[in-house]
Amino acid sequence: MFMEIEAIAPVIREFLARNFLFSDQGFGYADDASLLGEGIIDSLGIIELVAFVEKQFGIAVRDQELLPGNFDSVSKLSAFVHGKFTDAG
Amino acid sequence: MLVQECLTLSAARLPEKTALVCGDQRFTYRELDAMSDRLGHALVRDGVTRGDRVALHLPNSLEAVVGLFAALKAGACFVFVNPSTRPDKLKYILNNCRARALLAPGRAWSGELRDLPRDCPSLRCGVRCGPDGPNPPPDLASFQAIQAEGPVAPLPRVNIDLDLACLVYTSGSTGEPKGVMCDHDNVQFASAAIMTYLGSREDDIVLCALPLSFDYGLYQLLMTFRAGGTLVLERGFTFPALILQRIQEERVTGFPGVPTLFAMLLRMDRSGFDLDSLRYLTNTAAALGPAQILALRAAFPRATLFSMYGLTETKRTLYLPPDQLEARPGSVGIAIPGTEVWIEDEAGQRLGPGATGELVVRGRHVMRGYWEAPEATALRFRPGPIPGERLCYSGDLFRMDADGYFYFISRRDDIIKSRGEKVAPREVENALQLLPGVSAAVIGVPDPMEGQAIKAFIVAHGAPVTEAQVRAHCRATLEDFMVPKYIAFLDELPLTSSGKVSKLGLR
Numbered sequence: 001m002f003m004e005i006e007a008i009a010p011v012i013r014e015f016l017a018r019n020f021l022f023s024d025q026g027f028g029y030a031d032d033a034s035l036l037g038e039g040i041i042d043s044l045g046i047i048e049l050v051a052f053v054e055k056q057f058g059i060a061v062r063d064q065e066l067l068p069g070n071f072d073s074v075s076k077l078s079a080f081v082h083g084k085f086t087d088a089g
Numbered sequence: 090m091l092v093q094e095c096l097t098l099s100a101a102r103l104p105e106k107t108a109l110v111c112g113d114q115r116f117t118y119r120e121l122d123a124m125s126d127r128l129g130h131a132l133v134r135d136g137v138t139r140g141d142r143v144a145l146h147l148p149n150s151l152e153a154v155v156g157l158f159a160a161l162k163a164g165a166c167f168v169f170v171n172p173s174t175r176p177d178k179l180k181y182i183l184n185n186c187r188a189r190a191l192l193a194p195g196r197a198w199s200g201e202l203r204d205l206p207r208d209c210p211s212l213r214c215g216v217r218c219g220p221d222g223p224n225p226p227p228d229l230a231s232f233q234a235i236q237a238e239g240p241v242a243p244l245p246r247v248n249i250d251l252d253l254a255c256l257v258y259t260s261g262s263t264g265e266p267k268g269v270m271c272d273h274d275n276v277q278f279a280s281a282a283i284m285t286y287l288g289s290r291e292d293d294i295v296l297c298a299l300p301l302s303f304d305y306g307l308y309q310l311l312m313t314f315r316a317g318g319t320l321v322l323e324r325g326f327t328f329p330a331l332i333l334q335r336i337q338e339e340r341v342t343g344f345p346g347v348p349t350l351f352a353m354l355l356r357m358d359r360s361g362f363d364l365d366s367l368r369y370l371t372n373t374a375a376a377l378g379p380a381q382i383l384a385l386r387a388a389f390p391r392a393t394l395f396s397m398y399g400l401t402e403t404k405r406t407l408y409l410p411p412d413q414l415e416a417r418p419g420s421v422g423i424a425i426p427g428t429e430v431w432i433e434d435e436a437g438q439r440l441g442p443g444a445t446g447e448l449v450v451r452g453r454h455v456m457r458g459y460w461e462a463p464e465a466t467a468l469r470f471r472p473g474p475i476p477g478e479r480l481c482y483s484g485d486l487f488r489m490d491a492d493g494y495f496y497f498i499s500r501r502d503d504i505i506k507s508r509g510e511k512v513a514p515r516e517v518e519n520a521l522q523l524l525p526g527v528s529a530a531v532i533g534v535p536d537p538m539e540g541q542a543i544k545a546f547i548v549a550h551g552a553p554v555t556e557a558q559v560r561a562h563c564r565a566t567l568e569d570f571m572v573p574k575y576i577a578f579l580d581e582l583p584l585t586s587s588g589k590v591s592k593l594g595l596r
Contacts, residue, residue, distance in 0.1 A: 020564075036327060038196075042173065042569035046327050063357040064330045071328070 003057070005082040012074050012081075015052050020045055031075040036068070046071060053077065059084040091246070091273045092254040093161040095280075095314040096122055103291075103317050110321045110339060111151050118317075121155060122243075124236055128159035128216070129244045131235045132190055135214035139164035139247045141189035142256065145301075146179060146197070148172040149322045152218035152232050153301050154310060156192045161254060164247040165189070168256045168268065169302035173569040176201045178266070180208050186256055186268055186460055187211035195221035198229060250274040256460050257304050259401040260504065264515035268460035269401045279404035279454040280312050282425040286408055287343070287369060287395065293318035294366075295343040296335055298326040298350065303510070304401055305373055309345055318343075329353040333362045340366040344392075347374040347509030348381065352538050355384050367392040373399055374509035375540040376497060379418040386414075396421055398497060402469055403454045403481050406430065407495055420494040428452025430495065432487050442491045445498050450481040503592075505533030505541050510570040512543060517573065520566045521559065526551025530582050530590050531573065545573040546595055548582055 013027035020041050021028070035041045041049060049071065050061050059081060070080040099108070100122035108118040116124075137143060143160035145167060147153040153169075160167040168186055170179055172194075183191065183205075191212055193202055198215065199222025206212050215229040225231070254276050256268035283289075295313045297320060299306030313320040321339045326332060326349075333354070336344065344367055346354075351372065370385065370392050377385070377396060385394055394414060398421035399405040407430065409422030424430045431439050432446035440446045451473060458466035458479075473480045486498040505512040514531040521529035528548045533541030547559060556576050563572040585591040 036324070039173075042327075064361065067328050067330050067334075 002085045005078050008081050009074050009078040011056060012077055032073050034072050036072055053081055057081050090277045091248055091250060092276050093158050095311050096158050099314055099317045107319050108314060109154055124155045125158035125162055126241050126243055127235055127238055128155055129162035130241050131230060132159060132163040137163045137165050137189050141165040142168050142186045143190045144168045144170055144183055144188040146170040146191060146193040147218055149301055149324050162244045166253040166255055171300060171302040171568055175566055182258055183209045190214040192216045192218055194219050195225055198226055199223055257401050260511045260513040260516060264513045264519055267462050267465055270457040270460055272457055275454055275456050280308060280315060282427050283405050284312050285426045289316040291317040293342045294339055296321040296341040298323040298332055299345060304404060326350045329357055333359060337363050342366055342368040345371045348377055348540050349508045349538055351385055355388060365391055369393045369395060371395040371397060373397040375506045382418050400483055402456050403450045406450055417494050420496050422494060428454060432489060442489050445486055445488045448483040448485050448487040450483060455479050455481045505543060507541050507543055508539050508570050512571050517571055521545060524554060524562055527554060528582060530592055530595060532592050532595050542574040544575040546577050546579050548579050
């Protein structure tokens with residue numbers, strides 16, 4: 001599976017909006033907003049988010065990759081997922 | 090000795106030493122001492138006086154550390170509130186202790202806390218910490234602006250060690266949180282006893298990922314500063330790989346954890362990390378299983394592992410000397426130095442080896458009771474053999490072996506221990522029953538990662554509700570750690586013959 005980085009972010013935004021903000025009005029935060037810092041998700045939420053990206057994008061997240069630099073904002077997570085495609089390709 | 094002397098005495102002795110590492114920021118003892126003097130003066134200027142309560146609704150951060158010492162220097166008693174606590178419960182706590190001042194994130198003051206001062210008449214002073222949200226309330230001071238003020242003199246000492254240093258709110262089985270009153274002497278005595286058996290040293294570097302609102306996290310700060318060491322303060326353990334990275338980068342020597350955190354670390358591939366700097370690990374809040382103890386010792390062969398037990402009402406109560414770990418892996422040990430414990434049956438008779446009874450605690454770490462809750466206080470804190478002294482009746486059932494080592498059997502109440510936090514089923518049930526037409530029963534179920542996971546059984550009497558609605562409602566009303574992991578729907582709740590909900594058959 002390969003997706004352009006521009007196509008990845010909207011999928012993540014929608015997941016966050018639907019599952020954590022309980023909103024059908026979209027995500028409403030900047031893509032570089034800290035998911036934990038803004039209280040958008042908590043530590044259990046991160047586990048749900050990991051499960052979601054693994055399934056949705058068909059990637060495997062290793063424990064060592066579970067870092068704020070990869071998961072703490074929409075833009076970081078999009079870049080991380082994109083990097084996975086590039087590594088695999 | 091007053092609690093703030095953890096900071097001031099080390100600042101006098103080791104002014105240029107790094108005391109605190111928060112993310113990529115580092116602060117010396119001298120800087121923290123000066124920052125807390127500035128904030129302390131600002132609190133006094135805004136009307137905080139001796140004995141007032143100053144609440145800190147902050148994540149682990151520079152502002153939380155400085156805020157705690159500033160409150161003490163102003164002569165006040167600090168009250169940490171978990172940063173994930175929702176506004177309604179925060180209001181309950183602030184009104185319960187009649188807080189005079191509240192330190193909270195600037196973003197929260199612009200958002201969910203904007204109307205708070207209206208509902209909390211005792212509040213005279215608020216401080217905005219960290220980045221502001223839109224339209225920050227102009228009448229509140231900002232932490233940053235206070236710190237931009239010039240040098241200030243240290244505040245005069247106004248307390249003695251019988252004054253309260255902090256209230257630590259804890260969940261009770263009634264579901265209403267109660268504030269455990271800790272005086273300066275209680276805190277300093279407990280810190281010194283724990284430091285004695287850990288062998289705390291000036292060259293210790295302690296990593297704390299536990300919230301400062303949890304007394305286990307709070308004492309990491311107090312003990313590390315008292316020893317003149319360095320505290321690496323993390324926001325939480327959401328990213329276990331980050332913790333391993335920090336241990337490696339900062340050459341951490343002391344690492345306090347809870348079973349959930351250790352389970353996460355044991356599951357990970359740690360081969361890329363150099364963790365040899367670790368001198369000790371501590372565990373409390375829930376027991377480690379014998380298999381987990383073996384796995385931890387194999388994973389961290391250079392580190393000494395301390396298994397411990399405590400309750401907020403006495404801070405720490407028992408610890409297992411590490412040389413006993415092999416012989417008694419299921420034990421949480423003996424009384425901490427300078428204190429004593431025994432077990433009693435319901436008639437108040439002391440029991441010998443092998444018998445099961447309630448653990449009773451005697452020592453200067455037995456706190457001063459619950460804030461303005463005389464009935465609950467009388468139940469937990471009872472007179473001792475010498476007039477005027479208090480014993481703590483733990484409410485937990487224990488057994489002692491022939492050599493005097495103690496083993497935890499069970500709690501007397503139905504409190505759930507999940508991710509190291511105490512959760513009262515009643516509090517979660519009360520929240521769930523705010524959903525129209527819903528009745529609910531909440532239990533803890535065994536969980537390899539969380540110790541106990543929270544499971545809610547829901548009966549919808551009116552319109553049907555979905556799991557997503559229940560979850561959304563819980564996220565909006567409860568702290569993170571209280572949100573049920575499992576939700577099951579039933580047609581009706583099982584009842585006892587007297588018509589009360591029977592949880593015995595629920596799994």
